[in-house]
Amino acid sequence: MASVFTPKVVTANALFEGDVVYLAADGDWTRRLAEADLFTNEAAAALALLDAEARAHEVVGPYLADMTAGPQGPQPTHFREAFRTRGPSNYAHGKQETV
Amino acid sequence: MYAYTDFDHSFVRNRVAQFRAQVERRIDGSLTEDEFKPLRLMNGLYLQLHAYMLRVAIPYGTLNSAQMRQLAMIADRWDKGYGHFTTRQNIQFNWPLLGDVPDILDALADVEMHAIQTSGNTIRNVTADHFAGAAADEVADPRPVAELIRQWSTDHPEFQFLPRKFKVAVTGSPNDRAVTAAHDIGLRIVERNGAIGYQVLVGGGLGRTPMIGKVLADFLPQADLLPYLEAIVAVYNLLGRRDNKYKARIKITVHETGLEEIKRLVTAEFAARKPLFTGVDQAMLAAITAQFAPPAFDAGPATPVLAASAAYRAFVDTNVTAHRHPDYAIVTISLKAHGATPGDATADQMRVMADLAQSYAHDELRISHEQNVILPHVPRRHLPAIHAALSDAGLATANVGLISDIIACPGMDYCALATARSIPIAQEIATHFDALKLEHEIGPLKIKISGCINACGHHHVGHIGILGLDRAGVENYQITLGGDGTADAVIGERAGPGFGAHEVISAIERLVMAYLDLRTDTSETFLQTYRRTGLAPFKAALYPSEARSDAA
Ligand code: HEM
Ligand code: SF4
Numbered sequence: 001m002a003s004v005f006t007p008k009v010v011t012a013n014a015l016f017e018g019d020v021v022y023l024a025a026d027g028d029w030t031r032r033l034a035e036a037d038l039f040t041n042e043a044a045a046a047l048a049l050l051d052a053e054a055r056a057h058e059v060v061g062p063y064l065a066d067m068t069a070g071p072q073g074p075q076p077t078h079f080r081e082a083f084r085t086r087g088p089s090n091y092a093h094g095k096q097e098t099v
Numbered sequence: 100m101y102a103y104t105d106f107d108h109s110f111v112r113n114r115v116a117q118f119r120a121q122v123e124r125r126i127d128g129s130l131t132e133d134e135f136k137p138l139r140l141m142n143g144l145y146l147q148l149h150a151y152m153l154r155v156a157i158p159y160g161t162l163n164s165a166q167m168r169q170l171a172m173i174a175d176r177w178d179k180g181y182g183h184f185t186t187r188q189n190i191q192f193n194w195p196l197l198g199d200v201p202d203i204l205d206a207l208a209d210v211e212m213h214a215i216q217t218s219g220n221t222i223r224n225v226t227a228d229h230f231a232g233a234a235a236d237e238v239a240d241p242r243p244v245a246e247l248i249r250q251w252s253t254d255h256p257e258f259q260f261l262p263r264k265f266k267v268a269v270t271g272s273p274n275d276r277a278v279t280a281a282h283d284i285g286l287r288i289v290e291r292n293g294a295i296g297y298q299v300l301v302g303g304g305l306g307r308t309p310m311i312g313k314v315l316a317d318f319l320p321q322a323d324l325l326p327y328l329e330a331i332v333a334v335y336n337l338l339g340r341r342d343n344k345y346k347a348r349i350k351i352t353v354h355e356t357g358l359e360e361i362k363r364l365v366t367a368e369f370a371a372r373k374p375l376f377t378g379v380d381q382a383m384l385a386a387i388t389a390q391f392a393p394p395a396f397d398a399g400p401a402t403p404v405l406a407a408s409a410a411y412r413a414f415v416d417t418n419v420t421a422h423r424h425p426d427y428a429i430v431t432i433s434l435k436a437h438g439a440t441p442g443d444a445t446a447d448q449m450r451v452m453a454d455l456a457q458s459y460a461h462d463e464l465r466i467s468h469e470q471n472v473i474l475p476h477v478p479r480r481h482l483p484a485i486h487a488a489l490s491d492a493g494l495a496t497a498n499v500g501l502i503s504d505i506i507a508c509p510g511m512d513y514c515a516l517a518t519a520r521s522i523p524i525a526q527e528i529a530t531h532f533d534a535l536k537l538e539h540e541i542g543p544l545k546i547k548i549s550g551c552i553n554a555c556g557h558h559h560v561g562h563i564g565i566l567g568l569d570r571a572g573v574e575n576y577q578i579t580l581g582g583d584g585t586a587d588a589v590i591g592e593r594a595g596p597g598f599g600a601h602e603v604i605s606a607i608e609r610l611v612m613a614y615l616d617l618r619t620d621t622s623e624t625f626l627q628t629y630r631r632t633g634l635a636p637f638k639a640a641l642y643p644s645e646a647r648s649d650a651a
Contacts (some may be wrong), residue, residue, distance in 0.1 A: 016126065016197050018150035057128035062148055078572050080148075080511060083520075087149050088512035090440045090522045093179055093194065094149040 006066045008045045009036040009074050010052045011084070012059035012090075018081060019083045020095065021059060023052055031095065033085045034073035039064075100163060100245050100463070101390050103211045110209045110254070114215060118142045119201035126198060141221075143214025144200055147513050153192045153200060153208060154217040159227035159245040159269070160188035164453035167464055169210040171449035173626065175204050176184075182449070184434060184442040185556055186468045186506055187266070189217055193513055215253060215326045221230040222252035228269045228276045229467035232393060233429050233475035235421045236424045239295055240286045243272035243388040247380065251325055258332055262339025262392070263347035265332065266304075273586060277466060280312040280588035281305050281560060282348045284331060289318060296320050301361070302353030303333060305554035309590045310350040313358050315365065323373065327381045330368035333362065394461035398426030399478055411486050413497040415541070419482065422475075428482060430460075430474040431467070432489060433496040433504060437533040440505045442470030450494040455485055468557075469506055471499065502537075502544045502611070503529035506557055510550025510567060511574075517550035519567025519574040519600075524548055527604050532611075541611055544625045547582075560584035562626045563610060564591045565603065576603045580610075580637055581629045592634055594641055606641055612642050613640035 010023035021029040021049060022036030039045035047063055052062035065081050076082040082096035087094020103111070104246055119139070125135040139145075143154040162170075170524075174182045177199045180190040185191055195203060216223055219587055225245045232240040252258065258265070268282040279285025287302035296318045303312025319327055323475055329347075338356060340346040348357075353361050407415075420429040432452060435441050444452070452472055456464045459481040465473035477485065489495040498504050505528060508514065510521030525548055532538050547561030551568075555605055558564030563580035575597040582591030598606045609624075618628045629637065 013150075018146055018197070020149060047644075056131045057126075062134050077478055079574060080517075083511055084148060088193075089520060090512055090526065091179075091444075092237075 005040065005042045005045075006077070007038050007040045007069060007074070008064040009047050009067050010045070010062055010082075012062035013036055015056075015060055018060075019090070023048060023062075024046070031098070033067075033076070036067075036095050038067055038074045039070055040069075047091060064099045069095055100161060101158075101242075101387060107211070108208075111211075111213050111215070112205075113432040114142070114213070115201060115208055115437075118204060122197060122201055137219065140195070140218040141215070142200075142204065144195075144197075145218065145515075147193070147509075147515050148511070148517075149513070151197055151200070153195050153214060154185075154515065155190050155192070155193040155204060155212060155468050156217050156366060156427060157188050157190060157213045157350045158249055159231065160229045161224060161227075161242060161243045162464050162466070163230070163462050164457040164464070165171060166210045166212055167208060167449050167453035167456070168257065169617075171201055171453070172448035173206055174446040174449070177410045181443050181445045183440070183509065184466050184470050184472070186465045186470060186508075186555065187224060188229075188468060189224060190466070191509075192523060193509075195264050195646070203584045204541070218264075220263050221385040222248075222258055222261075223251050225252070226266070226277055226282075226468060228270045228272055229465040229473050230276060230420065230429055230475060231271060231465075232391065233422050233427075234274075236274050236278075237272045237423065238389055238535055239271045239275075240388075240393075241259070241286075241288055243267040243391050244286070244288070244385050245382060246298075246391075247325070247384050248328065250383070251328070251380070256334065257329075261332070261336055262341045262352075263344070264306045265335075265349070267328075269323070275586040275588075276467075276520050277585075278557070278560060278588070279303070280582065280586075281309075281557070282312065284328065285312045286324075287414075294314040294320070297324060299327065302350040302358075303588075304348050304350040305393040305559050306556060307552045307554075308348075308351065309554065310354065310560040311588050311590065313353060315362060316356070321384075322378075322381050323369070326376045327365070327369050328371050330365045333368050334364045338364075340514075347639075370632035376508045380407050394463070394476055396424045396427060396476070397478065399480055410490070410495070410497070411483065414486050414495055417501065422477075426479055426480050430470040430476050430477050430482070430485060431499045432474065432494050433498050434471050434494075435498055435529065436496045436497075437503055437529040437558065438526050438582060440522050441505050441527075444472070448492050448494055451488060452492065455488055457501070459485055464542070468475070469504065471504070483530075498529075500543050500545070501539065502541050502546060503533050505529060505549040506545075506561070506631050508549050508556035510548070510556075514550060514555075516553060517567070518569040519550050519576065521548040521550040521556055521565075521567055523601055524565060524567070524576065524596060524600070531604050531608070533562070537558075537611070540598075541615070542621065542624055544611075545584075546607070557584060558582070559590045561591060563607065566597075568597060570597065574600045576600065578606065578610075578641065580634060581626065594638055596602055598643075609640045609643070610637055613637055 300312030579591030
């Protein structure tokens with residue numbers, strides 16, 4: 001039996017600011033994880049990543065990050081992705097001050 | 100201090116102009132990230148977890164007040180009002196926008212600074228003893244030779260694509276404050292029969308395979324230095340493992356090839372290269388040395404000794420070191436206020452430090468690998484005024500060398516390579532022991548924290564080292580004990596299984612309490628006690644339940 005696919009979002013850093021961005025369902029980049037498109041299908045996720053990689057003038061280093069579906073949209077399964085939704089813990093900088 | 104020549108000025112400006120064009124081409128889409136990444140790294144620009152990061156070199160840790168003020172200006176104008184001083188005597192700005200970086204680099208060039216070779220597989224910023232030129236125990240000021248090496252290595256055509264990064268540190272004092280044994284090449288200035296020469300260590304490094312540098316030459320005559328360094332780097336350039344990034348540092352080359360064989364190869368290479376050095380290097384060294392002439396020390400009139408506050412006395416006891424001139428002192432300004440981020444200074448604090456250097460201390464500042472700032476030449480009569488000004492700026496914490504003077508790398512709060520956070524652990528340890536009011540009772544103790552196996556926080560050479568790891572999706576902290584970064588450097592021993600984030604502070608407290616119990620008297624430091632007793636009693640303190648079950 002095939003192993004269960006962990007849902008994923010496409011994420012990267014914005015080219016100009018370096019800020020963390022996610023691919024939304026409308027194809028735009030969003031700064032909010034809640035608005036990210038959650039892929040539950042492996043092939044669809046892989047295709048979305050390929051598309052994102054072609055948009056090198058918008059973002060840097062796109063990759064697929066594991067998530068679970070939550071009431072507010074995708075939720076990180078790993079602390080690194082949780083930190084990326086907020087910013088550093090020593091100052092209220094990054095997303096926690098803007099989003 | 101070294102002043103740029105016309106050549107230096109135009110070289111740095113040209114590099115900025117070049118990079119400006121590269122950034123434009125990246126933004127307009129003509130360069131891909133794969134093409135752009137090596138170009139930005141050559142100019143010190145990283146992409147971290149939440150933003151870009153610009154790493155600016157502070158050569159051998161020396162800067163003047165104008166440079167410090169410019170760093171403050173950059174922090175205010177293009178960053179979030181602060182900068183992070185690192186263990187490699189660099190400053191990192193954590194929030195620059197890509198399009199602003201060329202302007203930042205131009206602003207740096209205005210004060211003879213740059214970010215060249217702060218990244219990439221090149222010879223990096225040459226570091227030196229932060230007390231250089233001021234220390235009472237010094238054979239010679241290491242900075243002229245550090246500057247010579249910087250000029251030789253910057254844009255050196257043969258060494259732009261080494262197998263891996265290459266770090267050089269120089270000390271001019273037998274009390275090694277530059278951790279030379281943990282560098283690819285460590286140089287120690289020594290004197291023999293009245294002549295100055297260098298003890299050359301090779302193959303030190305931390306990271307996933309920590310190694311202490313080995314002595315390649317015990318006494319290298321001064322005039323042989325550059326050809327000898329060139330011979331070492333050339334041998335490494337050929338032998339270094341380009342097939343495996345984790346085996347590419349010279350420490351592995353030396354380990355796999357053997358010191359004797361490396362010595363033979365370097366000697367042969369040196370013989371071939373030495374005749375090509377016609378003495379220009381020595382003329383340059385002489386000219387550079389003249390620029391590092393000590394300031395005109397002037398003790399000034401004796402001032403009446405005022406009744407000092409307890410805070411002032413603690414500051415002088417802890418943060419002030421003997422200077423080579425009896426009426427002078429070296430002041431270490433701690434960037435480790437309890438609960439603050441180790442190594443961070445706000446723009447306002449940078450300006451206060453710049454003003455103090457300019458008004459009282461011959462316009463010189465230093466950055467130490469321990470992430471503090473130093474006023475190297477302070478007439479003792481100005482100490483009270485300096486202490487008062489530092490207190491007003493939140494910079495008078497009297498904790499240098501104590502448990503809260505922690506080195507911490509950026510960890511997962513900033514670094515894309517991190518496996519766990521380091522900064523919050525440092526903050527918690529500092530506030531915890533401050534609340535216990537135990538810090539001065541505990542005495543000299545170096546805690547060093549890295550957020551991954553790369554060991555940027557020097558945890559291997561901490562008396563207590565803390566390494567942040569990811570254990571099945573949870574931050575976990577491994578403790579090493581007995582490391583030492585001084586002249587007789589030692590890599591710490593792993594104490595046992597790691598601790599969760601909420602268990603680390605109490606684990607450190609158990610270690611410290613064990614030490615207070617074990618020490619013969621207050622003069623025996625943590626490290627001395629550890630060396631006397633070995634790991635066992637500390638291990639028992641760290642893992643009390645195991646100790647009980649062993650006894651059962
Ligand atoms: C973007 C942030 C950083 C990145 C990507 C980074 C990357 C690395 C890597 C990959 C290594 C291991 C090299 C090897 O073993 O071959 C390393 C080592 C090291 N880094 Fe960093 N580092 C960063 C920040 C820092 C900072 C902030 C400091 C100073 C506080 C620092 C100082 C060092 C030191 C002292 C070592 C160990 C000595 C050595 O073996 O080179 N690094 N770094
Ligand atoms: S030790 Fe690891 S986490 Fe810390 S700065 Fe270096 S690479 Fe980043």
